[in-house]
Amino acid sequence: DVKVTQSSRYLVKRTGEKVFLECVQDMDHENMFWYRQDPGLGLRLIYFSYDVKMKEKGDIPEGYSVSREKKERFSLILESASTNQTSMYLCASSSNPGGLEAFFGQGTRLTVV
Amino acid sequence: AQSVSQHNHHVILSEAASLELGCNYSYGGTVNLFWYVQYPGQHLQLLLKYFSGDPLVKGIKGFEAEFIKSKFSFNLRKPSVQWSDTAEYFCAVNGRGSTLGRLYFGRGTQLTVWP
Numbered sequence: 001d002v003k004v005t006q007s008s009r010y011l012v013k014r015t016g017e018k019v020f021l022e023c024v025q026d027m028d029h030e031n032m033f034w035y036r037q038d039p040g041l042g043l044r045l046i047y048f049s050y051d052v053k054m055k056e057k058g059d060i061p062e063g064y065s066v067s068r069e070k071k072e073r074f075s076l077i078l079e080s081a082s083t084n085q086t087s088m089y090l091c092a093s094s095s096n097p098g099g100l101e102a103f104f105g106q107g108t109r110l111t112v113v
Numbered sequence: 114a115q116s117v118s119q120h121n122h123h124v125i126l127s128e129a130a131s132l133e134l135g136c137n138y139s140y141g142g143t144v145n146l147f148w149y150v151q152y153p154g155q156h157l158q159l160l161l162k163y164f165s166g167d168p169l170v171k172g173i174k175g176f177e178a179e180f181i182k183s184k185f186s187f188n189l190r191k192p193s194v195q196w197s198d199t200a201e202y203f204c205a206v207n208g209r210g211s212t213l214g215r216l217y218f219g220r221g222t223q224l225t226v227w228p
Contacts, residue, residue: 031214040122042203042220050214058215090157094214101147102216104157 003027004105006091012111019078021108023091029103030096032074034058034066037088037107046089049074050096081112115140117204119219126194127227134189134222136204146187147205147216148178157203163187174198196228 007022025032031050035043035058045058047066055066063085067075074093078085088109092102120135138144148160161172168180178189187204204219 033215035218040220042119043218045215048215092157092216094216096214100145100214101159101162102214104149106156 004091004093004103006089006105006108008108009106010109010111012113013078013081015082015112017078017081017112019081019110019112021076021078021089021091021110023074023076023105024072025074025091025093025103026072027093027095027103028071029093030071031094031102032068033092033094033102034064034074034076035090035092036060037090043090046076078110081110083112086110086112115206115208115217117206117217117219119202119204119222121222122220123223123225125225125227128196129193130226132189132191132194132198132224134202134204134224136187136189136219137185138187138204138206138217139185140206140208140217142208144206144208146178146180147207148172148176148187148189149203149205149218150200151203152200160189160202194224194226196226198224199226200224 004025033048034046049055049068065077091105094102116139118137146163149157150160151157163170163180171177203221205216207216
């Protein structure tokens with residue numbers, strides 16, 4: 001059974017903290033994604049990666065960075081957390097060639113206070 | 114620019130009613146189309162997908178969707194909904210053959226089914 005695992009289900013952080021969200025997939029997928037989900041806005045792509053050490057900006061990369069040192073792991077970093085980054089964060093992966101379905105993790109509900 | 118539009122933000126139905134959720138997309142090229150579902154407290158999971166062939170595709174739990182290329186649409190249907198179908202539904206598209214596999218999502222439709 002395919003699996004995308006996010007390290008935390010719930011996180012509470014203070015404004016200005018550096019926050020790391022971790023995602024691991026066990027399907028040997030090349031592509032990995034970080035989305036942000038907000039009510040009424042659907043899923044918005046923050047960053048994605050199609051190979052180790054490769055990254056591409058999505059639609060809302062400001063205030064975020066990513067790291068992909070190993071194929072199975074994709075980290076999202078909030079350099080200095082702000083209250084407007086309170087949201088649900090979803091990690092996903094898919095295989096190459098592209099066009100196949102993406103598999104999602106259970107999400108991390110981040111609250112910045 | 115690539116985009117996906119879902120017509121309804123919130124749909125409320127009684128059990129046994131028929132369901133149709135609208136989805137239109139804008140994408141420059143051949144596409145793959147998806148419907149994902151998110152049940153309360155659960156992760157997004159694939160409901161059905163269209164890659165090629167028969168434009169009427171069947172998914173899990175009695176859902177189906179029809180790809181109408183001329184209308185750039187991929188509407189989701191179910192003849193008779195159940196209380197357990199209460200969830201948020203997302204339409205998504207990506208480019209066939211794209212090596213990056215990036216999905217473009219609609220804003221979602223919240224379906225509430227009353228018993």
